Amino acid sequence: MFKNIEEMITFINNNDIEIIDFKVTDLIGVWHRLSITKTKLKPSIMTKGIGFDGSSYGFSTIESSDMVMIPDVTTAYIDVTKSVKTIVCIANVFTIKNNQFVRYEDDPRYIAEKAEQVIYQSGIADEILIGPEFEFYVLDHISYKLSNEHTEVRIDSGQAHWNMGKSDEKNLGLHIKSHGAYHADSPFDTAYGLRTEVVLAAEKSGIPIKYNHAENGGPGQCEIEVEFASIREMGDRSMKMKNLLNLIAEKQSKVITFMPKPFLSESGSGLHVHMLLKKDGKWIMYDENGYSGLSKTALYMIGGILSHARSLTAITNPSTNSYKRLVPGFEAPVTIGYSTGNRSAVIRIPGYTLDETEKRFEYRSPDGTCNPYLTYAALMMAAYDGIKNKIDPHEYGFGPYDFNLYTLNETEKHKIKALPRDLVEATDALKDDREYLLENGVFSDQFLDNHSKRILKEHDKVLQTPHPLEYEYYFHR
Numbered sequence: 018m019f020k021n022i023e024e025m026i027t028f029i030n031n032n033d034i035e036i037i038d039f040k041v042t043d044l045i046g047v048w049h050r051l052s053i054t055k056t057k058l059k060p061s062i063m064t065k066g067i068g069f070d071g072s073s074y075g076f077s078t079i080e081s082s083d084m085v086m087i088p089d090v091t092t093a094y095i096d097v098t099k100s101v102k103t104i105v106c107i108a109n110v111f112t113i114k115n116n117q118f119v120r121y122e123d124d125p126r127y128i129a130e131k132a133e134q135v136i137y138q139s140g141i142a143d144e145i146l147i148g149p150e151f152e153f154y155v156l157d158h159i160s161y162k163l164s165n166e167h168t169e170v171r172i173d174s175g176q177a178h179w180n181m182g183k184s185d186e187k188n189l190g191l192h193i194k195s196h197g198a199y200h201a202d203s204p205f206d207t208a209y210g211l212r213t214e215v216v217l218a219a220e221k222s223g224i225p226i227k228y229n230h231a232e233n234g235g236p237g238q239c240e241i242e243v244e245f246a247s248i249r250e251m252g253d254r255s256m257k258m259k260n261l262l263n264l265i266a267e268k269q270s271k272v273i274t275f276m277p278k279p280f281l282s283e284s285g286s287g288l289h290v291h292m293l294l295k296k297d298g299k300w301i302m303y304d305e306n307g308y309s310g311l312s313k314t315a316l317y318m319i320g321g322i323l324s325h326a327r328s329l330t331a332i333t334n335p336s337t338n339s340y341k342r343l344v345p346g347f348e349a350p351v352t353i354g355y356s357t358g359n360r361s362a363v364i365r366i367p368g369y370t371l372d373e374t375e376k377r378f379e380y381r382s383p384d385g386t387c388n389p390y391l392t393y394a395a396l397m398m399a400a401y402d403g404i405k406n407k408i409d410p411h412e413y414g415f416g417p418y419d420f421n422l423y424t425l426n427e428t429e430k431h432k433i434k435a436l437p438r439d440l441v442e443a444t445d446a447l448k449d450d451r452e453y454l455l456e457n458g459v460f461s462d463q464f465l466d467n468h469s470k471r472i473l474k475e476h477d478k479v480l481q482t483p484h485p486l487e488y489e490y491y492f493h494r
């Protein structure tokens with residue numbers, strides 16, 4: 018929005034802005050906020066920054082936790098959800114070394130920047146285009162309790178089929194059957210008003226929207242697709258989209274979840290990531306003679322991503338719940354392969370992309386529990402490794418699989434490599450396969466080790482917790 022801090026101050030003074038919110042993304046992909054009034058915004062903030070406790074963000078240890086945030090004024094936007102005129106500005110994280118500010122190497126935004134620079138400096142491309150599909154559920158109620166004597170979760174959506182039989186209150190019968198909500202129209206699509214308000218707010222906030230619609234899951238599943246942007250910019254847009262969804266949902270007495278599998282027998286929510294590259298203004302993913310119209314560069318990208326798919330999963334699917342989505346039968350990928358228009362493969366080339374300006378592929382495994390900066394950066398580093406080492410996906414046995422992978426018999430299934438089944442398999446893969454992420458210092462060993470420790474700690478806690486289904490299986494044995 019602004020080129021420098023002076024432009025920002027002038028705009029704030031001329032437009033009655035009262036509050037400036039600075040946002041910092043932590044390692045798990047959650048925003049933290051620090052606010053000041055307009056009287057405190059001075060040019061010196063760009064040289065002195067604002068000090069904060071990095072250990073409270075999970076960035077550092079307590080004994081070395083002093084860090085500084087410095088706003089990136091180019092990210093500023095007006096928060097249209099606030100009653101007091103407010104500008105939001107995403108900040109970068111710095112550490113203090115030898116009395117100087119130095120970019121914190123594990124700041125997710127910085128990791129995204131470093132990944133971009135690897136691609137640009139390689140000469141492969143001068144424009145990186147990332148396009149995620151945001152899938153989520155819009156719900157009317159969530160409550161949960163976990164203690165020694167009580168385990169319970171209640172989750173509800175007004176449009177869900179199980180509410181059809183309610184007779185203790187007015188019921189208009191406007192419910193959607195299980196797996197029946199894809200592109201549902203009003204009045205059945207009860208989240209339409211929320212999505213409309215969100216996409217209009219997003220465009221006012223600098224996020225161009227491709228389209229939005231009801232998704233397959235009957236109890237309020239939705240999808241919003243945004244237009245393409247670079248790795249870091251799309252990381253910023255992803256954080257803004259999630260924030261807008263949560264804010265507007267709360268205003269409408271709804272709640273949003275990006276949880277990959279909130280319902281046992283409904284479709285899970287993913288974060289499919291489309292990828293394109295350009296160089297010198299030309300689209301370099303297209304070759305009319307290539308498989309599905311893809312160029313060698315695009316196929317090498319696919320080969321790189323598929324060869325690292327198991328270790329990528331520790332970053333793209335970092336929750337225990339992620340692996341409840343990655344199961345057959347719910348349009349989620351479980352096998353490591355590529356195909357055209359086949360939703361059972363982890364990489365899908367959309368069949369409707371017919372010319373060079375559209376030709377791309379999507380990676381279907383990620384979900385909304387990931388940190389978007391880290392996911393987009395890791396995917397592009399895997400793609401870069403494929404280009405650099407000319408990894409042909411067909412020669413490496415990754416397909417193409419232009420048939421339904423869910424219907425294979427057991428013998429055929431064992432011939433095809435599969436995504437990890439849980440966080441243990443994913444982190445084991447990341448331990449053995451990480452050199453492509455370490456290139457040019459994009460990721461660090463320390464970061465990847467700490468990331469693995471954190472998600473394994475969650476895995477162990479979930480594993481130790483009695484599950485309601487276990488009572489059905491074992492209580493009376």
